[in-house]
Amino acid sequence: MLILTHSLKDGPLHIIVESTGEHILIDLLGIKHSQCRYGITAPDNVKIYRDIVYNRIQAEKDGNK
DSSP states (O other), X not given: OEEEEEEGGGOOOOEEEEOSSOOOEEEEEEEETTEEEEEEEOOTTXXXXXXXXXXXXXXXXXXXX
16 A cells, blocks of 8 residues: 655645556545545556656656657
């Protein structure tokens, strides 16, 4: 399980899942002050990224072309 902490002031947390046909579970584990904690359960072969990390990876891939 990947556990994320996210500040409510940062706006909605966008989850990007790079897979098809897989079962993925996203749970809101709790809210404390202005932060939400999410738990994500997915098969080991499923890649899950925060949008900012995914965009950086894609930019690096584009730069290597």
